[in-house]
Amino acid sequence: MTLKSLVILFCFALTLFAHESSSFKERRYSYALDKDIFFEGFITFNDASIMIEYVKPESKVLTYFEEKLSIQDDKGFWSVDAQQMPSLSYLFMIIKAVHEQNSLLLERFFDATTQENQTKLLPKEAVAHVLEEVIITYQNKRLHSLHVKMKNKDRIEIEILD
Amino acid sequence: MKFWIKSLNIILFCLVLLVFLLLKERIHLSSNLSAFLPENQSKTLLDMYAKFNHTTEVFIASEGFDKASLERIKNLEEKLTRSSFLELKSDILPNAKRLEYQHQNAFYLKTFQPKPSNEIATTLQTLYEGIVHNPFYTTIDPYDPLGYFSAPPENKNILIRNAHLALGNFGYLSIFKLNPNQTQQNYEELYHFVHENIKGVDNIRLFSPAFYFVENAQKIKSDVTLLVCVSSALLVLLYLLFIKNIGLLFNTLLSLASSVMLSFILLSFVWDDISLFVLAFGSAISTVAIDYMFHHYLHGHYERPLGFNKTVFFGFFTTLGGFFIFGFVDFLLIQQLCLFSMLSLTFSYLHFAFIYPIIGFGKAPDFAFFKRTFVLPYRLITIISLLIIIATLPFVRINTNLRSLDYHNQKLLTDELFFKQQMKEVGTTPILIEAQSLDALVEKSRLIAQKSPHALLPLSFLMDKKSFETKAKVLKDFDFSSTQKIVLEEAKKQGFRDNFFKHAYNASLLHPTFTPITHELLESMGIHVLTHQGIFYTLGMVKANDVAMLEAQNLAHSMETQTLFSKALAGVQNELVWCGILSATLLCLILLWIYPNALMLCFSFILFPIALILLSLIGESLSLMHLFMLFIVMALSIDYGIYKADAKAQSSATHNAIFFSLLSTFAGFGVLIFSRIGALEHIGWVASVGVFALFLLLLGREKQ
Known part of the structure; x- marks a missing residue:
């Protein structure tokens, strides 16, 4: 990953995450089901955690803290160890690294190329077993979307609304 | 001619210095106490453990x-x-080869727990709902959608953040x-x-564990330097105040330096590594050799030819005999101390007994330090001392923990504890696993993983031949083709993509070819296994409570340093005691031979210091250095007994000589009390109490 690419990426990312909370739309494509699943909600970055509050299709709160994921829904409060789920772990790692402008972290796992409003991250080594490609796009110097292609042909697209 | 005779000692010193400078590269000083342990199984295990290079992490x-x-x-x-x-x-990136191996042998490395076939539909429905409703991105395993194979919990001592x-x-x-x-x-x-x-x-x-070796060596060297300076200063003071003979002082210092250098040179031809403690002990023992000079000098041997001094020779011979006997103790540190002492004392004795009379020095000053007015009941002292020894012996406890002899590096100990606590290693013990083959090593690792659930074992995730065959039989007996058929049908009904599970429970995963465990395979996975004389070794980490059980079942050896040191040194304490008894017998025989009429007097000089030393250490466990020095004090004390029992004993020259000898011995060994290194402090304590006891005995005189 070139340093220049990352600097540009972070300049854009900064404008998004300068806000305490941002609303987003998420589309998950499941290859196993050949189906799109849609979510909407808010994402908030705290000092040591990330909180995602889903409002659609169901109301659920997800907190990522110290590699653990806590879920609060109508069933109550439960948690999963993200380290046991590599795909999920890498996904949060990318989101966190972009938020914290942690180029060192991304350099370790990806090669990056930036063209106009788009940065493409290509996974290295073992990460390539799980991820295929990550595309980050921005509009008006703001992070616009995050597209993640999984190795198992699943897709995740997150679009920032404000 | 006279100039050359006067310069004889200087010439000898220059020659020795030249040889020393030429050969000094040969002398390797080591502060690693474990390197000097006896050659037994514990030492072999410690050596193997060291080869894993954990000390350089x-x-x-x-x-x-x-x-x-x-x-x-x-x-x-x-x-x-x-x-x-x-x-x-x-x-933290996973090893690609390891991932490949784990994928190929996925069904064999996991626990197989099939469920009734009527639960297949429900399981698939749960999977479907998970993908659709979980707020977090959820994946499914297309090879084992029913979750029949569950991975054993992976014990990791690592924590990953960001x-x-x-x-x-x-x-x-x-x-x-x-x-x-x-x-x-x-x-x-x-x-x-x-x-x-x-x-x-x-x-x-x-x-880093390596820092102990460097910092402790530095501390030991600086301690030794300080001690040598203090003891030299005390000696110089002694000379300047009482002897007032600068020429003799200068020559004595040269002789002691020559003896120490020559001893080191000869030791380097016997052993590749010499313990740093030899340097400290050697400096102290060289002051004992001054006894020989004092007796010759104060009895006028350097003033005019008086012939051979038998008393001093017997004193020297008994001390030498003591060190010779202890040289057979199977503990390299003690062997080195003994050989060094024998060489150093011999060179010094040769100087003081044969070269100094040729060089010649002025008359010794005539003075008496004290009047021996007390009549001491030496016979009674001998009996009481013997009773004290007999009474205290049952309370004597030996501490074979080698760490108690080392430098107490508080800073590094704190740092080590900090890392261990943070890595949750407190309460765990490293183990060494050995086997005749790599396959057997994997088999043992898997067995240990079963018996000690929290164990960290680099090989336990692998498959040995026997476990592979057992698992193959279990999987062969299960009807996977029907299961796969139901999965495909039910998945279609539930709404999964057509044929998404077509690779579920496929033949390549159910019946893979066995991958033999080879060095190449392990190396490619980043796993380090050692081979020594046809035996294969690997390391692991288990809960301290499980170690005894694993050792009892011959599955692993504890690598807990204190236990290993104690095991390695268990035989040494018995040998030390036997050598002590042998040494005492030899002393008695010599005394019987030379002073049959003054036996009780001589015995008091042996037994009283020992009794006092044992009393001073009551409530404390004796280290091997305490024990070793106790016997050495015995061998040194007899010198004074011999001098005292000599016909000329009542002369002030003998008493002055004894007094000076005690002071010089205290200057050499006494200062070791102030050392921060366990081994030296223990030697210093025993020697100081011994010197004090001898001094008390010297104050009195026998009833006429």
């Missing part, structure tokens, strides 16, 4: 989990690995190890390399 932690902390640790990683002297061990190794709640952690191309474990180079590179970097914690 370097742990660096950067405080905090913020960006600055990550940058700091990354910069250090880059700096320390730039020259390829060190390499990063804490790479895709970097973390040290508890403290911050980021990096572990470095010496590049395998570094053939020699140069602790000093490693120490300086790391400290140079971390200069000016704040908010970090640092530790």
Whole structure:
């Protein structure tokens, strides 16, 4: 990953995450089901955690803290160890690294190329077993979307609304 | 001619110095106490453990989990690995070969727990709902959708934060190890390399077991230097105040220096590594040799030819005999101390008994330090001392923990504890597993993993031939083709993509070819296994409570240092006691031969110091150095008994000589009390109490 690419990426990312909370739309494509699943909600970055509050299709709160994921829904409060789920772990790692402008972290796992409003991250080594490609796009110097292609042909697209 | 005779000692010193300078590269001083353990199974295990190079691992932690902390640790990683002297061990990226092996043998490495076939539909429905409703991205395993195979919980002593190794709640952690191309474990180079590179970097914690070797050696050397300076200053003071003979002082210092250098040269031809403790002990023992000079000098042997001094010879001979006997103790440290003492005492004796009378020195000053007015009941003292010894013996406890002899490096001990606590290693013990083949090593590792559920074992995730065959039979007996058929049908009904599970429970996963465990395979997975004389070794980490059970079942050896040292030294204490008895018998025989009429007097000089030393150590466990020095004091004390029992005993020259000898012995050994190194402090304590006891005996006289 070139340093220049990352600097540009972070300049854009900064404008998004300068806000305490941002609303987003998420589309998950499941290859196993050949189906799109849609979510909407808010994402908030705290000092040591990330909180995602889903409002659609169901109301659920997800907190990522110290590699653990806590879920609060109508069933109550439960948690999963993200380290046991590599795909999920890498996904949060990318989101966190972009938020914290942690180029060192991304350099370790990806090669990056930036063209106009788009940065493409290509996974290295073992990460390539799980991820295929990550595309980050921005509009008006703001992070616009995050597209993640999984190795198992699943897709995740997150679009920032404000 | 007279000039040459007067300069004889200086010439000898110059010659020895020249040889010493020429051969000094041969002399390798080592502060590693475990290197001097007896050659037995525990020592072999310790040597094997050392070969895993854990002592050269370097742990660096950067405080905090913020960006600055990550940058700091990354910069250090880059700096320390730039020259390829060190390499990063804490790479958290999974090993590709290991992943491939785990994928190929997935069904064999996991626990097989099938469920009734009527639950297949429900299981698939749960999977479907998970994908659709879970707020977090959820994946499914297309090879085992029903979850018949569950991976055993993976015990990891590593914690990952922000895709970097973390040290508890403290911050980021990096572990470095010496590049395998570094053939020699140069602790000093490693120490300086790391400290140079971390200069000016704040908010970090640092530790490496290798630092003990470097810092302890430095402390021991500085302690030895200080002790040598203090004891030399005391000796110089003694000479200037009482002897007032600068020429004799100068020659004595040259003789002692020659003896120490010559002894080191000869020792270097016997052993590749010489313990640093020999340097300290050697400096002290050389002051004992001054006894021989005092007796010759104060009896006028350097003033005019008086012939051979038998008393001094017997004193020298008995001490030499004591060291000779203890030289057979199977503990390299004691062997080195004994041989060094024998050589050093012999060279000094030859100087003082034969060269000094040729050189010639002025008349000794005539004075008496004290009047021996007390009549001491030496016979009674002997009997009481013997009773005290008999009464205290049952309370004597031997401490074979070698660490108690080493330098107590509080800073490093604190750092080590900090890292262990943060890595949750407190309460765990390293183990060494050995087997006749790599396959058997894997089999043993798997067995240990079953018996000790929290064990960290690098080989336990692998498959040995026997386990593979057992698992193959279990899987063969299960009807997977029907299961697969139901899965495909039910998945279609539930709404999964057509044929999405077509590879579920496929033949290549159910019946893979066995992968034999080879060195190449292990190396490619980054696993280090050692071979020594046809035996294969690997390391592990288990809960301390499980060690006894694993050892009892011959599955592993505990690598807990204290236990190993104690085992290695268990035989040494018996040998020391036997050598002590043999030495005492020899002394008695010599006394019977030379002073049959003054036996009780001589015995009081042996038994009273021992009784006093034992009393002074009541309530404390005796280290091997206490025990060793106790017997050495016995061999040294008899010198004084012999001098006292001599026909000329009542002369003030003899008493002055004894007094000076005691002072010089105290100057040499007494100062060791102030050492921060266990071994030296123990030697110093025993010697000081011994000297005090001898001094008390010297104050009195026998009833006429």
